[in-house]
Amino acid sequence: IHLQLVETLHSQNIIHPTTVQMQTILKILKGCNILCAAETGSGKTLAYLLPIIHRLQEEPFTDSERNIRAVVIVPSRELAEQVTSVARSEMGVRHMRLQGEMPATVREGTFRNFQKGNVDVLICRE
Known part of the structure; x- marks a missing residue:
């Protein structure tokens, strides 16, 4: 490691x-x-x-390669939140969590980050 x-x-x-x-x-x-x-x-x-x-x-990555580099798919919202919390905890991972019941304003900010290439790991539920 x-x-x-x-x-x-x-x-x-x-x-x-x-x-x-x-x-x-x-x-x-x-x-x-x-x-x-x-x-x-x-x-x-x-x-x-x-x-x-x-x-x-x-x-x-280089600036021209700002794409999602890993996808984590989990079976529940709670597990997605746990994975997000671990990824966020000083690990230096630019992550994005997607879930269906996000408020529209949160979804817009999330997708803006996605479009800018500010995401290393996409965390979502099945």
Whole structure:
């Protein structure tokens, strides 16, 4: 994992990977597909977000490449909010969460950011 990402995790008192993270992160970084089922609080969100963020940091975009670079699709609004919260937490990820029941003014601002290319990761629910 990128050194800056490790330092960010340490600043949040995340020192050691969970079992789920140890079993998945390297496989994801190698390009493998994974299916992971584990209980709440086991570290699944970071297990897939850390490889995404690592890749974003290892392969920075140029100004002409300001496109969405990863899409995270989750089954519920609550999980979309959780993923957004983790991505936002000092990880340096420019993200956008889409959900159907957003007020029109919020949707307009969200799509403006999308059009400007201010989004690395699109987080949405199925």
